[in-house]
Amino acid sequence: MKKLWCLALVALLAALELTTVRAGEYLTYQNIEFVNDDARLLRQYQSWHYDVYYDRLAGRRFWGWRTYTANDHEPVRFQKETLYVIENAGTSPVHKTYFFETTFASKYQVSASGNIGTSSSGDIRGFRLNLDAEIDVRYARERSHTQSEHVEIRLQVDPGTRLRVEVYGEGLLSNGVARYYRFWRNVRSGGWEVFLVTTEYFSIVKEEIYVPPSR
Amino acid sequence: MFHRVASLCVVLTLSVAAWLLVRACTEALPLRVVTLETMHTYVYTSEHETFHVPVAMNDATTPFAMEEGIVRAYVESTCQRDRVPVTLVSVHEEGKVTRGDVRMHAFSYELRIGVVIQDGLVAIDEAELVLKSVDGNALRIPIGAFYYRFDLSEPAHLRLYDRHNVHAEPFGMPTSVGVIFRVRNGGDASLTIDDVSLGGSAVRPDMRALRRFEGDADPFLSIDTLLGRRYDALAPARAIAVSPTVAAGETAWFFVPFSYQRPLALHRYPLIISYTVEGETHQLVGDDFTMIRTPMALHESAAHREVFVDD
Numbered sequence A: 001m002k003k004l005w006c007l008a009l010v011a012l013l014a015a016l017e018l019t020t021v022r023a024g025e026y027l028t029y030q031n032i033e034f035v036n037d038d039a040r041l042l043r044q045y046q047s048w049h050y051d052v053y054y055d056r057l058a059g060r061r062f063w064g065w066r067t068y069t070a071n072d073h074e075p076v077r078f079q080k081e082t083l084y085v086i087e088n089a090g091t092s093p094v095h096k097t098y099f100f101e102t103t104f105a106s107k108y109q110v111s112a113s114g115n116i117g118t119s120s121s122g123d124i125r126g127f128r129l130n131l132d133a134e135i136d137v138r139y140a141r142e143r144s145h146t147q148s149e150h151v152e153i154r155l156q157v158d159p160g161t162r163l164r165v166e167v168y169g170e171g172l173l174s175n176g177v178a179r180y181y182r183f184w185r186n187v188r189s190g191g192w193e194v195f196l197v198t199t200e201y202f203s204i205v206k207e208e209i210y211v212p213p214s215r
Numbered sequence B: 001m002f003h004r005v006a007s008l009c010v011v012l013t014l015s016v017a018a019w020l021l022v023r024a025c026t027e028a029l030p031l032r033v034v035t036l037e038t039m040h041t042y043v044y045t046s047e048h049e050t051f052h053v054p055v056a057m058n059d060a061t062t063p064f065a066m067e068e069g070i071v072r073a074y075v076e077s078t079c080q081r082d083r084v085p086v087t088l089v090s091v092h093e094e095g096k097v098t099r100g101d102v103r104m105h106a107f108s109y110e111l112r113i114g115v116v117i118q119d120g121l122v123a124i125d126e127a128e129l130v131l132k133s134v135d136g137n138a139l140r141i142p143i144g145a146f147y148y149r150f151d152l153s154e155p156a157h158l159r160l161y162d163r164h165n166v167h168a169e170p171f172g173m174p175t176s177v178g179v180i181f182r183v184r185n186g187g188d189a190s191l192t193i194d195d196v197s198l199g200g201s202a203v204r205p206d207m208r209a210l211r212r213f214e215g216d217a218d219p220f221l222s223i224d225t226l227l228g229r230r231y232d233a234l235a236p237a238r239a240i241a242v243s244p245t246v247a248a249g250e251t252a253w254f255f256v257p258f259s260y261q262r263p264l265a266l267h268r269y270p271l272i273i274s275y276t277v278e279g280e281t282h283q284l285v286g287d288d289f290t291m292i293r294t295p296m297a298l299h300e301s302a303a304h305r306e307v308f309v310d311d
Helices: A002-019 A047-055 A128-134 A138-142 B002-028 B223-227
Strands: A031-034 A063-088 A094-105 A108-112 A118-121 A124-127 A146-157 A161-182 A185-208 B031-036 B038-043 B051-057 B070-077 B083-099 B102-113 B121-133 B138-149 B158-168 B175-185 B191-197 B203-205 B251-260 B268-277 B280-290 B304-309
Touching: A047 A063, A047 A161, A063 A094, A063 A128, A063 A146, A063 A185, A094 A185, A108 A118, A108 A124, A124 A128, A128 A161, A146 A161, A146 B083, A146 B280, A185 B280, B031 B102, B031 B138, B038 B051, B038 B268, B038 B280, B051 B083, B051 B138, B070 B138, B083 B121, B102 B121, B138 B304, B158 B223, B158 B251, B158 B268, B158 B280, B175 B203, B175 B223, B175 B268, B191 B203, B223 B251
Parallel strands: B038 B138
Antiparallel strands: A031 A063, A063 A161, A094 A146, A108 A185, A118 A124, A161 A185, A185 B158, B031 B051, B031 B304, B051 B102, B070 B083, B070 B121, B083 B102, B121 B138, B158 B175, B175 B251, B191 B268, B203 B251, B268 B280
16 A cells, blocks of 8 residues: 555656746746647646647657657747836826836747756757757757847836836747666656747837826 | 977977968858848937947957957948938847858847937948947948938827837748737817828838727737738838828727838837827827847848858
8 A cells, every 4th residue: 555655746746847847037027828729838737738738759769859740830929028117197298208227029939848957058058968959949049139228218117107128039849758778768858948039029018097186 | 309300309399280271261261241121220219228239250359249359330422422320339249140051140240320420310321330340440331221210209299109110021030010009089179090000111101091999909910811911011102192080089999011122121110100280290100119030141131141251
């Protein structure tokens, strides 16, 4: 009976490890949606997805990775964050020049599940045991780009209004599963995901929070 | 002993030969600069404001890749009739990019306008950024169109509320192809909207297509859906047919598509609305704001230009 409990516990831990995704920053975005409805994020994989995709891997090998790509450079759209909020709770309009600094990082970001590890060298994050070389992330890696900008804007914020700057964007996402073999023995397995932000879009939204008495 | 000296001589000779070969190969390569022709359109609101010119270069060691290597900068018309001094604030290194089979270095020149023209306007339809290096060389980079406006009208009647950019890729990379905006008539009399401008003529709103907008201003709305037909970026801009009226106290949404004179990128722009109230015309100038950010190296665009410089 003890053995059975131990086995159950090990199976539970294995299942938890399989579905826990060590995430890139993109998974903190407010909303991510695929242009193609059939695609899904790694964190949305169910255990049966893993089973199906593992079955599609080629046979064991003496040493190294076997990989399967389920979603290949799928276009995604996202709502990233609210960059700036200015609220005028007073009774007269505010005319002011606002300064803020923004950074646009079109770096490729990675996530992994199972016991596929991620590593970082400098500010580039990748997978351990050179999984990057096995999956097609060349496109993403060669286009990594960081852009900083001092933004300055003169704005008029009416009394009783709140101004927000919303950031949206588009990117490309690939994911799938992988297994690592040593002496034909499977020692690591799990899911991998690579994401590249290609474009960010900004919207200025001014909303009324109350109608001031003078209006 | 003789063998040692001979080996050392051979190693030294080979090293010098290799160094000369590498140097000769490096020297033989001309400086290759890739740029993106953009509609640069700004409203002067502060002495601190800057703008960026992104480039990709095949040599990161050229004086044009470092602040201390550049001694002078100005924006000039291609015919060299108009010239505006600019100050180089910094050269930002933005990573490495691959164009075709060539690995290049992405940079961005952060610049500040060097003149202030009271209530005036700088307008250069075909502009080049000219950089002079410490070693006496000049680099002329086609940057597109360059407009700088120095009056920021903030009239009492009309207020600009929301600004949602509409984007598409008519020339191979994301660019602004229209805008959805919300205005509020805060005055006591109704007003008519007569014109909308982006501060220059290289890209202009097609005012004949201006219409009221209803629905949610989703940032991913398709320009074709908004127009109800296929969008043609290079179709000429038309004048307004009937000026829409905004009643006193009314908040109204509008959509207007943009017409390009030639392939350009438009990522940051002001919104200038001309309107008439009680027989008087006014202008509301909404400051320029970056609506799109995308690395130029990610795309193959008709707005890309290449410059080769032989030392």
